[in-house]
Every structure is written in C-alpha cells, then in structure tokens.
Amino acid sequence: MDIKANKIDTANANIKATISNDVIQANVDKIAKQLSKTANIAGFRKGKVPLSAVKKQYGAKLLEDAETQSLRDVLDAGLKQIEVAAESLIGDPQVVKFDKSDEKIEVEVKIAMRPEIDLGEYASLIDTFEKPEVTDEEVMSRIKELAESQAPLKNSKSARKLKKGDTVSIDFEGFLDGVAFEGGKAEAFSLQLGSGQFIPGFEDQVIGMKKGEEKTITVTFPADYGSEKLAGKETEFKVKVNAIQEKEEVALDDELAKKMLPGEDDASFEKLKEQVKTQLENEKLSQLYNSELKPKLLETFVAKIEFALPEFVVDQEIDMAINKKAQTMSEDELKELRENADKVTELRETFREDAANSVKATFIIDALAKAENISVTEQELMQTIYFEAMQMGQDPQQTYTHYQNSGYLPAIQMAMVEDKVLNKLLNAKIKDA
Missing domain, CATH: 1.10.3120.10 (Trigger factor, C-terminal domain)
Known part of the structure; x- marks a missing residue:
C-alpha cells in the first residue's frame, strides 16, 4: 500500500492511501482461512472446509471485511508515520474518499486529535475585583423580611373593602349543579388575594368584599384540572369573609435570633x-x-x-x-x-x-x-x-x-x-x- 500521512496541525491530520487489489485479495484469503476453521457448510466437516467453498459461501461479506481491514491497516500505518497514538484521537476517523476500481482503491481519511493546549500564565489574565458590599440597611431589611414571613397572622378590626394583596380569613363551600362537591369546603381559610392560589376568577371576585359579607361567586374550573368531575365545569362558591388578617409585629431581638438560628447555644x-x-x-x-x-x-x-x-x-x-x-x-x-x-x-x-x-x-x-x-x-x-x-x-x-x-x-x-x-x-x- 502507498500511504502518505500529513499532520495539518496539532488537532487535525490527513491520511491518503492507494490500496491495490492484491492487498484486498490477500486479506480475503487471510479472513477466509480463519473462517474455514469454524464455518459450518453443508457437505464438509467442521475445520475441514476448503477456501474455495468458504469464498463461494461468504464472498460479499469476505470482500467487505477485507476492505475494512485494509482501512484499519491504512489508519494504523498513517498514525505511525505522524507519530500519533490512537488514544489521542477524538471521535471516529472520517473516510472522505473511497474510490474503487478494478485495480485499486483510493482512500482519504481525516482524523481529529485532542488539542495540545498551552495555558501559559492563565491566572494573569484574570483581573482582581472588589467583593460586593452589603450595607447595614440591607441586612436589617432582609431580617425584617424573614421575621415578617414567620410572623403569625392575627385578625384585624378593619372593615374596609378587600384589595389585592390582602390576606383574608374566609369560609367557603363549592357547589356543582347545586350539589356540594368533595374538597370544596373550608372554614377560616387564610388566602392572599392575587396569589393565584385558587382557580382563576375566584380571588378577583372576593376583592371588594368586606368583613362579615357573604357572597355567591361563579367560576369555571380549567379544562386540564386534576378532577375529571370538575374539569371545565362551571361551579358556584358561597363565600363569607371573616376578617382581614395582618402579620403580628415581631421584635428584632435575641429571641428572634434564637428562632432563626436553631441549635446554636450562643444565638444573638x-x-x-x-x-x-x-x-x-x-x-x-x-x-x-x-x-x-x-x-x-x-x-x-x-x-x-x-x-x-x-x-x-x-x-x-x-x-x-x-x-x-x-x-x-x-x-x-x-x-x-x-x-x-x-x-x-x-x-x-x-x-x-x-x-x-x-x-x-x-x-x-x-x-x-x-x-x-x-x-x-x-x-x-x-x-x-x-x-x-x-x-x-x-x-x-x-x-x-x-x-x-x-x-x-x-x-x-x-x-x-x-x-x-x-x-x-x-x-x-x-x-x-
């Protein structure tokens, strides 16, 4: 075989070769000889099958395997020429040319290798920077948020109209075609209006109600709702507003720290x-x-x-x-x-x-x-x-x-x-x- 390998750069190489028909036939004979030891062909004892019978039985497959073996030999020889280890290759070699004629096969194979990377003084490419500052005001604001999120709710005496963002205590019961349905009833339920916790339309119709007011609202469950019985159905809810609820004020002191830093004996x-x-x-x-x-x-x-x-x-x-x-x-x-x-x-x-x-x-x-x-x-x-x-x-x-x-x-x-x-x-x- 005539083989010429060329290392284009540290990551790419090209191997060109001419494989003569004699080489292909030699590989056919070699593979056929190995196969004759194990092949089962009618009329012959196992291990005693003549090459002519093996070639007749497996002709096309023998030629295909012989060509594949020749390509492997081309790759191995090409890598040896350019002193590249097979382990350094990335992906499978690409056969970009495979022209067959009666006398020979012209092949071209492209191979890729793991790049050789000189990082140099890479740390010098990184600029120094200042750590972001946090003000005392930001710290206290976050603590207040955390304290408020954990603060218990209490009923307010306010009798104003409900608005979006309010947390309210309500009683409700849902009806489908005039019949109460399972899971549609609750008492003293805390709901933040506008949170989207309930099905669309429910919270919007509670907005504007007052403490002690009762109202029947109509909503339609989404078509993809989890309950087949309610999915896509129009229902009625009887709703009563018990009270607007407000967060109790929490003192910002060591007692709060003990609640927010559980397990720490010296919490302050x-x-x-x-x-x-x-x-x-x-x-x-x-x-x-x-x-x-x-x-x-x-x-x-x-x-x-x-x-x-x-x-x-x-x-x-x-x-x-x-x-x-x-x-x-x-x-x-x-x-x-x-x-x-x-x-x-x-x-x-x-x-x-x-x-x-x-x-x-x-x-x-x-x-x-x-x-x-x-x-x-x-x-x-x-x-x-x-x-x-x-x-x-x-x-x-x-x-x-x-x-x-x-x-x-x-x-x-x-x-x-x-x-x-x-x-x-x-x-x-x-x-x-």
Whole structure:
C-alpha cells in the first residue's frame, strides 16, 4: 500500500492511501482461512472446509471485511508515520474518499486529535475585583423580611373593602349543579388575594368584599384540572369573609435570633446580622459572577489562549446550531436550503465563529480543570440533579433517569466542572481574599 500521512496541525491530520487489489485479495484469503476453521457448510466437516467453498459461501461479506481491514491497516500505518497514538484521537476517523476500481482503491481519511493546549500564565489574565458590599440597611431589611414571613397572622378590626394583596380569613363551600362537591369546603381559610392560589376568577371576585359579607361567586374550573368531575365545569362558591388578617409585629431581638438560628447555644441578634450579611454577600457575589465576571473571563480565555481545533468537532457544533435554526424556519426557507447547496454552505459559515468559540471554550475548561485538579464525581452530579428536582417538585429518580436516557449527564457534568473552575479562579482574585 502507498500511504502518505500529513499532520495539518496539532488537532487535525490527513491520511491518503492507494490500496491495490492484491492487498484486498490477500486479506480475503487471510479472513477466509480463519473462517474455514469454524464455518459450518453443508457437505464438509467442521475445520475441514476448503477456501474455495468458504469464498463461494461468504464472498460479499469476505470482500467487505477485507476492505475494512485494509482501512484499519491504512489508519494504523498513517498514525505511525505522524507519530500519533490512537488514544489521542477524538471521535471516529472520517473516510472522505473511497474510490474503487478494478485495480485499486483510493482512500482519504481525516482524523481529529485532542488539542495540545498551552495555558501559559492563565491566572494573569484574570483581573482582581472588589467583593460586593452589603450595607447595614440591607441586612436589617432582609431580617425584617424573614421575621415578617414567620410572623403569625392575627385578625384585624378593619372593615374596609378587600384589595389585592390582602390576606383574608374566609369560609367557603363549592357547589356543582347545586350539589356540594368533595374538597370544596373550608372554614377560616387564610388566602392572599392575587396569589393565584385558587382557580382563576375566584380571588378577583372576593376583592371588594368586606368583613362579615357573604357572597355567591361563579367560576369555571380549567379544562386540564386534576378532577375529571370538575374539569371545565362551571361551579358556584358561597363565600363569607371573616376578617382581614395582618402579620403580628415581631421584635428584632435575641429571641428572634434564637428562632432563626436553631441549635446554636450562643444565638444573638448580632450573630444573626453577621450570618444574614454573609448570605447577602454570597448572593451578590453569585449574581456578579454569573451575570458579568464568568462570561467575561471565558471570553478572555477564548481570545487569549491559542490552539488548533478539531475540524469535525466544530462541524458538529455547527450542525447542532443549524438544526436549532431549522426549527424556527418556514417551509419555504427549508425548501430553498434543500434545493440550493450554496445556501446551506452560506448558512453554515454564519455559525462557524460562534461554534469554534464554543468548542474552544470547552477544551479550555477541560485543560483548566486538569491544571487546577478539579473534577465532578458521579455522586456530586446525582446529588445536584436530585436537589434541583426536589426544589421543582419533581421526582428525583425519574429526573435523573430521564437525563441519563437522553444523554444529558455529560453536558450537566461539564457545566458543573466549568462552574467549579471559574469560581475557584475568581475567588482567588477577590481583593480582600
């Protein structure tokens, strides 16, 4: 075989070869000889089948396997020429040319390799910044919010008309076609008007009522309501307003701190302020990181750290961008793309820069994670998914299984690694750190 391998850059290589028919036939004979030891062909004892019979029985398959073996040999020899280990390849080699004739096969194979990345003095690319400040007023405002959220409700003596935002104590009972239905009755029920806790229309009709007033209101349950008996049905509710409810005032003192810092023997209002201040600082820092510093830092790394990218990985990123774009295109636009190859090429190029930057960022984060000795274990990944699922009111195991079956876990894990890497690098640049 005539083989010429060319290393285009540190991430891409090209192998061209001419495979003679003699080489293909030699592989056919070799494979047929191996098969003759195990093949079951009528009229011959196992292990005693002549090559001619094997070739007659498995002719097309033998040729296919012989060509495949020849391609493997081309790849192995090409990698040896350019001194590239098979373990450093990314993805499967791409056969971009396979021209067969009676005498030979002309082949061309493109291969991609994991980029060689010199991060250099990457820490010097990160600017120092000041930690966000939290004022005493912000601390006291948050403590008041927390205290109010835990304060018990009391009935007010006010007899004014109810307005949106009021919390009220009501009695109600629901009727469908004049008959009370199960689960439609409650007494002294606390409801914040405008919260959307009840079905649409209910709270709006309570607004404007007064303490002691009784009223029958009509509402229609949503068509997708959980109860088939009530879904889409018009119902009546008899409603009585018992009172407007107000939060009791809570003293901002050590007693409040003991309630809000359970389990701490030395709980005090000063310690509560310290903890709330730390919480607010972390919230502000997280917002600063996510909205400004992390995107800016990643852009800086992409702009300053230079290395070759595997072409086919960039092409895959472009493919995903085009597929996403296609979902928003009209049928006429899609038809034009199907019928005009130049339009497709033109469209692909509009995504190339963003795709290349996205791929580059991924490789940079991977290299930084190795440099900073950062990883995300499968246990951490599962815990994160479980926690977020529970916050959303979803079944954690079902959510994890869905992500697993959909192939999302590697992307989620990579996002977590990126978060860890950038957090660590930025934390080191806080001026008062």
